Amino acid sequence: MNIGQAAKATGISTKMIRYYESIGLVAAPHRTESGYRVYLDDDLHALRFINRARDLGFSVEQMRDLLTLWRDRDRASADVKAIARAHIAVLAEKARALAAMSETLQHLAETCHGDDRPSCPIIEKIAAAVPSSGRPANRPRFGIAQLH
Amino acid sequence: MNIGQAAKATGISTKMIRYYESIGLVAAPHRTESGYRVYLDDDLHALRFINRARDLGFSVEQMRDLLTLWRDRDRASADVKAIARAHIAVLAEKARALAAMSETLQHLAETCHGDDRPSCPIIEKIAAAVPSSGRPANRPRFGIAQLH
DNA sequence: CTTGACCTTCCCATCATGGGAAGGTGTATC
DNA sequence: GATACACCTTCCCATGATGGGAAGGTCAAG
Structure with missing residues (x-):
């Protein structure tokens, strides 16, 4: 799956997908021999996660924390809730x-x-x-x- | 009155006062022989106007329009109201x-x-x-x- | 083999604001 | 007068998330 298709599938523009990769928010995907980015299911899951967090008004840095917590199966739900609560207050x-x-x-x-x-x-x-x-x-x- | 005092008197930082001057939102004030900006009552009135408009969420370009309307004694109040209404909708x-x-x-x-x-x-x-x-x-x- | 739709990287713009450097000015105190 | 300190000047750079566009490479269909 090329970046344009990944963009359509996740709701994030190609520009932003490359940007998120450049700042290390998402891992660099595989590349074809000619250098095209190739997105697999795991990449798409992360991008969809980002898109939904973004819709909730989370900043890139907050999304970075949330992604870390998402991947950590042993995290305490209190850690997630703390981020959410702080964000709720700011939004309100x-x-x-x-x-x-x-x-x-x-x-x-x-x-x-x-x-x-x-x-x-x-x-x-x-x-x-x-x-x-x-x-x-x-x-x-x-x-x-x-x-x- | 120096720029620092003008900043305290109007609630706009010195940085922003210089910025508003640089983009032509406010007229360049008089200068002392040594180059210090000198603010008179008219300058302060304009800066206070800007500060209040800014508190209402108006952008620099909207403030430019509002300042023009403010100075034009013959403008129709409908012109002001149109700007305000558009802005109200966006804010809401x-x-x-x-x-x-x-x-x-x-x-x-x-x-x-x-x-x-x-x-x-x-x-x-x-x-x-x-x-x-x-x-x-x-x-x-x-x-x-x-x-x- | 051309066309057109994609992809790549790189640089620039946005908006309002602050930070800080390098250097000049103005004033109060020793 | 000299020294200290607070202020002023201009200039450049950073922010955050996003888009625009250029210059050039790749791929698939006709």
Whole structure:
């Protein structure tokens, strides 16, 4: 099985399959004489595992840990659960932060006529913060760019 | 006012203030004879505007648009509202996606004993997808890395 | 034997942000 | 005045996960 077929079979792009190999997240597969990568069932299982972990928002480094635990038949389920729980908390906090932004903006938008006139509470409140939207100086920022 | 003081006054790091200047998001401030940047009230207003827009999850390009609209006294409030509404939808969708991940993982974690024994439904279900967690092939991915 | 679909490696871009080096400036204290 | 220290300048590099694209090799069908 070539890399393109493996990509279709696992839902991971060829680019990313090569990337995961380059950073050692997955083992290098066999090669044909001409240098083509050949994927076997075990390779595909690992890639599918990665795809599902990725869908759950795990980072590459977390997936590395999960793959190690997956392969270790003697690991304690507590080890897996600890990773999961930490991740759940981070996901929930990011979701909360985004929802809060959305709602704040929604409130602002509701008070904006949205017609030809220039008066616009949205931009006015961004220009001069209302107390309720003030960020207490050192609360961690959760802008879009900080969400990974 | 030097850049460090401007940073404290606006909540934007010196690094980012210089960056916003370099990409033309804010105008270059005056300089002292020795080359130090000097920030005046107008500069600070713009930086505070940016900080608040950033707290609402707006991207640099969206902030560029918002700043233009802010400075244009004759703009239609509909123009501002359109940007806000598009952004609200994106934020809400990202929040939803993250919350869904968190909940899926939460369900898995609840069925895991989290003790010394190796049996762990979390990792087993990542290894062999359950139907309910299957991603319908071409639904847009919303992993952590795609959230910006 | 040509065509076209694949494969290979390599480099570059994204987005917003921080780190750090190498060197200049400004001010308070000895 | 000199020394120390905090600040400023520009410049380059890194992040994380992903895609784009170039330049060239391989394979199978017509």
